[in-house]
Amino acid sequence: MSSSDSSSSSSVDDPNPNPKPLDNQFESLNLEQESESTIIQNDDGEGQQDQESSLNGSLNVNRNNHEQDDRIDGGHVTSVLWRRTNSEVEVDGPSSPSSSGYAGERGSSGASEDDEIHEVANHGVIDGVFDSQAAWLPGKRHVDEDDASISWRKRKKHFFILSHSGKPIYSRYGDEHKLAGFSATLQAIISFVENGYMDELGDRIKLVRAGKHQVVFLVKGPIYLVCISCTEEPYESLRGQLELIYGQMILILTKAVNRCFEKNPKFDMTPLLGGTDVVFSSLIHSFSWNPATFLHAYTCLPLAYGTRQAAGAILQDVADSGVLFAILMCKHKVVSLVGAQKASLHPDDMLLLSNFIMSSESFRTSESFSPICLPRYNPVAFLYAYVHYLDVDTYLMLLTTSSDAFYHLKDCRIRIETVLLKSNVLSEVQRSMLDGGMHVEDLPGDLLPRSGSASHLGQHQQPTDSPGRFREPFVGIGGPAGLWHFIYRSIYLDQYVSSEFSAPINSPRQQKRLYRAYQKLYASMHDKGNGPHKTQFRRDENYVLLCWVTPDFELYTAFDPLADKGLAIKTCNRVCQWVKDVENEIFLLGASPFSW
Amino acid sequence: MPSRRRTLLKVIILGDSGVGKTSLMNQYVNKKFSNQYKATIGADFLTKEVQFEDRLFTLQIWDTAGQERFQSLGVAFYRGADCCVLVYDVNSMKSFDNLNNWREEFLIQASPSDPENFPFVVLGNKVDVDGGNSRVVSEKKARAWCASKGNIPYFETSAKEGINVEEAFQCIAKNALKSGEEEEIYLPDTIDVGTSSQPRSTGCEC
Ligand SMILES: Nc1nc2c(ncn2[C@@H]2O[C@H](COP(=O)(O)OP(=O)(O)OP(=O)(O)O)[C@@H](O)[C@H]2O)c(=O)[nH]1
Numbered sequence: 149m150s151s152s153d154s155s156s157s158s159s160v161d162d163p164n165p166n167p168k169p170l171d172n173q174f175e176s177l178n179l180e181q182e183s184e185s186t187i188i189q190n191d192d193g194e195g196q197q198d199q200e201s202s203l204n205g206s207l208n209v210n211r212n213n214h215e216q217d218d219r220i221d222g223g224h225v226t227s228v229l230w231r232r233t234n235s236e237v238e239v240d241g242p243s244s245p246s247s248s249g250y251a252g253e254r255g256s257s258g259a260s261e262d263d264e265i266h267e268v269a270n271h272g273v274i275d276g277v278f279d280s281q282a283a284w285l286p287g288k289r290h291v292d293e294d295d296a297s298i299s300w301r302k303r304k305k306h307f308f309i310l311s312h313s314g315k316p317i318y319s320r321y322g323d324e325h326k327l328a329g330f331s332a333t334l335q336a337i338i339s340f341v342e343n344g345y346m347d348e349l350g351d352r353i354k355l356v357r358a359g360k361h362q363v364v365f366l367v368k369g370p371i372y373l374v375c376i377s378c379t380e381e382p383y384e385s386l387r388g389q390l391e392l393i394y395g396q397m398i399l400i401l402t403k404a405v406n407r408c409f410e411k412n413p414k415f416d417m418t419p420l421l422g423g424t425d426v427v428f429s430s431l432i433h434s435f436s437w438n439p440a441t442f443l444h445a446y447t448c449l450p451l452a453y454g455t456r457q458a459a460g461a462i463l464q465d466v467a468d469s470g471v472l473f474a475i476l477m478c479k480h481k482v483v484s485l486v487g488a489q490k491a492s493l494h495p496d497d498m499l500l501l502s503n504f505i506m507s508s509e510s511f512r513t514s515e516s517f518s519p520i521c522l523p524r525y526n527p528v529a530f531l532y533a534y535v536h537y538l539d540v541d542t543y544l545m546l547l548t549t550s551s552d553a554f555y556h557l558k559d560c561r562i563r564i565e566t567v568l569l570k571s572n573v574l575s576e577v578q579r580s581m582l583d584g585g586m587h588v589e590d591l592p593g594d595l596l597p598r599s600g601s602a603s604h605l606g607q608h609q610q611p612t613d614s615p616g617r618f619r620e621p622f623v624g625i626g627g628p629a630g631l632w633h634f635i636y637r638s639i640y641l642d643q644y645v646s647s648e649f650s651a652p653i654n655s656p657r658q659q660k661r662l663y664r665a666y667q668k669l670y671a672s673m674h675d676k677g678n679g680p681h682k683t684q685f686r687r688d689e690n691y692v693l694l695c696w697v698t699p700d701f702e703l704y705t706a707f708d709p710l711a712d713k714g715l716a717i718k719t720c721n722r723v724c725q726w727v728k729d730v731e732n733e734i735f736l737l738g739a740s741p742f743s744w
Numbered sequence: 745m746p747s748r749r750r751t752l753l754k755v756i757i758l759g760d761s762g763v764g765k766t767s768l769m770n771q772y773v774n775k776k777f778s779n780q781y782k783a784t785i786g787a788d789f790l791t792k793e794v795q796f797e798d799r800l801f802t803l804q805i806w807d808t809a810g811q812e813r814f815q816s817l818g819v820a821f822y823r824g825a826d827c828c829v830l831v832y833d834v835n836s837m838k839s840f841d842n843l844n845n846w847r848e849e850f851l852i853q854a855s856p857s858d859p860e861n862f863p864f865v866v867l868g869n870k871v872d873v874d875g876g877n878s879r880v881v882s883e884k885k886a887r888a889w890c891a892s893k894g895n896i897p898y899f900e901t902s903a904k905e906g907i908n909v910e911e912a913f914q915c916i917a918k919n920a921l922k923s924g925e926e927e928e929i930y931l932p933d934t935i936d937v938g939t940s941s942q943p944r945s946t947g948c949e950c
């Protein structure tokens with residue numbers, strides 16, 4: 149472990165020319181390390197967010213009670229403790245306006261739902277699951293429930309889509325039609341809410357607080373979206389999740405559904421979404437494991453620069469032959485992607501598209517051709533997607549505007565596949581899947597020169613699951629200085645990289661809790677009322693969280709709760725340097741900048 | 745790239761959602777069946793080699809989605825079909841009633857040169873369910889409808905038990921072949937044209 153003197157790290161080059169090294173920004177804060185319950189958060193301008201929960205909130209929830217008592221059923225007594233002692237929150241002042249323009253447009257999102265963990269536990273796979281996706285079972289659960297069932301009332305997080313006439317369109321739990329009475333109630337509330345204010349996008353929105361429940365509404369023309377949650381996620385996050393759910397619906401149907409409602413206000417939309425339950429439930433599940441849902445950025449599969457270039461070259465080739473977007477992905481990670489001239493793809497569209505493809509089993513069995521709509525690209529028109537799995541995790545998507553293009557796209561795919569096989573891209577992809585990405589244990593030390601060598605990612609690395617590595621579950625192992633995890637988001641690239649999970653953040657439950665903590669950080673860092681902050685430091689009994697936002701990147705880190713603050717700050721600088729050193733491998737560089 | 749002429753027969757499978765189109769195809773191509781319903785999205789494309797009168801053919805099968813939202817989409821891939829398979833579930837009257845719509849929609853979209861004589865094959869699927877006790881469409885009724893539409897060949901199938909699946913697809917191939925040879929004059933390999941774009945030089949995606 150290196151020196152704990154936080155100001156000694158000036159020898160580390162900042163990966164970024166503009167911002168000062170992080171430790172400088174914290175100079176004044178270092179003195180306060182021992183202070184308890186220091187909250188330097190400005191007031192929440194809109195008054196919609198419970199201030200305590202926005203900062204200390206569920207981060208301080210007593211572990212024993214967590215996930216159990218915090219439920220929709222109002223009668224259920226909760227014993228969540230809001231421990232404010234022993235917590236430490238420091239927020240640095242507003243950052244430069246260049247990063248606020250970014251934050252302004254999007255509601256943050258990303259979250260989770262705790263009952264899933266119970267289900268997973270019931271299936272007995274919770275232990276040793278490093279990849280929380282693996283624990284998810286597709287399809288709608290609890291179809292037998294309706295609003296009279298106690299189990300239904302106890303779910304921690306409900307999502308509904310309904311029409312302006314109160315007809316149910318989608319419900320996360322229970323059968324939509326059995327919930328018709330409840331939908332009508334929601335609709336009555338919404339009509340009331342509709343007379344309220346409009347937000348900056350012209351959408352009528354509202355938050356209702358009832359005890360520990362938040363009810364968030366999002367009105368999109370004739371479509372109403374509602375979330376009822378007692379997960380203590382910030383309003384902005386829940387709202388962002390509703391936006392994504394709406395986007396997913398648009399991806400399947402386009403905004404043309406609005407016309408059906410114009411013709412017939414009582415139009416029943418459920419048949420149009422036939423067979424898509426699994427798409428929505430998988431999206432909702434991703435709120436708890438996929439940081440893309442609140443970062444609004446995508447992530448790449450780590451690959452040698454040359455390998456990604458080879459993939460990009462052949463995709464570019466077909467893009468030049470009339471394909472609008474050519475995207476090669478492995479699970480939710482991008483291998484390479486290319487757009488025809490000027491066409492750019494929004495990270496949210498990529499998220500929704502890959503969720504749609506991965507959750508629909510039918511794409512795995514053969515070549516498919518299907519109309520899809522990219523809501524950020526053009527919400528009113530269909531594109532046509534040719535989808536083919538090249539191996540069990542890797543799939544190619546070719547998007548075009550022409551409904552006749554199947555055979556052309558098929559031939560493109562054959563060409564692409566041949567090249568990918570010849571240049572070993574597919575085997576490299578498989579290898580990368582096995583090796584994983586950045587492991588905090590491999591964070592290079594201060595003085596190691598990091599240039600030139602071919603494989604930065606893998607060089608110190610053992611297989612993550614090598615036995616004996618994580619023998620002591622509650623010891624704060626992980627990276628140097630108690631570093632447990634980080635996410636680095638490049639603003640210019642619209643990409644993020646997240647370190648692999650390792651001890652002690654092993655279980656999906658712990659991972660979800662960490663994501664939720666990040667998501668809160670994200671929301672508070674991007675809060676419009678407060679203006680974006682540059683840095684934030686929080687300590688509670690679960691973690692030390694350190695967040696650093698500059699016009700070029702955002703860094704979210706989690707440390708052992710006992711981590712030394714000076715060291716943690718220093719470590720953040722090292723993480724940035726590390727990311728910079730391996731950016732050729734972890735990011736897709738040189739792609740046309742995304743715009744929207 | 746192999747030429748599609750003569751040796752390629754294009755088959756479209758249509759019918760309401762859930763009647764068993766994908767299951768039939770899976771049984772035919774992979775000899776597999778799953779009880780789990782996985783809605784088809786858009787259309788799935790599969791090929792199968794078949795031998796017929798000493799010649800090898802490739803059946804190009806389009807398994808389409810029966811879900812309602814796909815029905816209004818002006819289905820481009822109907823065009824150039826050599827045979828259209830209409831599937832219903834013998835346990836669902838609605839799926840049988842809808843055969844007429846599927847047939848008409850197909851004729852409009854595909855606009856074959858000789859609609860009167862375009863080869864269809866009708867399959868009444870899921871005859872295994874409940875030992876036939878939940879059946880609501882009688883064989884007689886189904887055959888009567890087929891007769892009224894120009895003697896469409898009819899098979900009663902079970903994708904689950906593999907009943908009549910091979911036979912049905914034999915007949916489908918045979919009918920597609922007849923139609924394919926006639927259509928050849930009208931469709932001279934146009935499909936390949938779009939693919940001849942030159943590979944451009946590479947590397948830079950800036
Ligand atoms: N018992 C029985 N079940 C069947 C049979 N064929 C299909 N099924 C079941 O019926 C359901 C629907 O089958 P699919 O083949 O997916 O139906 P589809 O026509 O492709 O549906 P879409 O893709 O939505 O258009 C599945 O659960 C199958 O297991 C059959 O012959 N017997």
Ligand SMILES: [Mg+2]
Pocket residue numbers: 765766767782783784807808809810
């Ligand atoms: Mg199907």
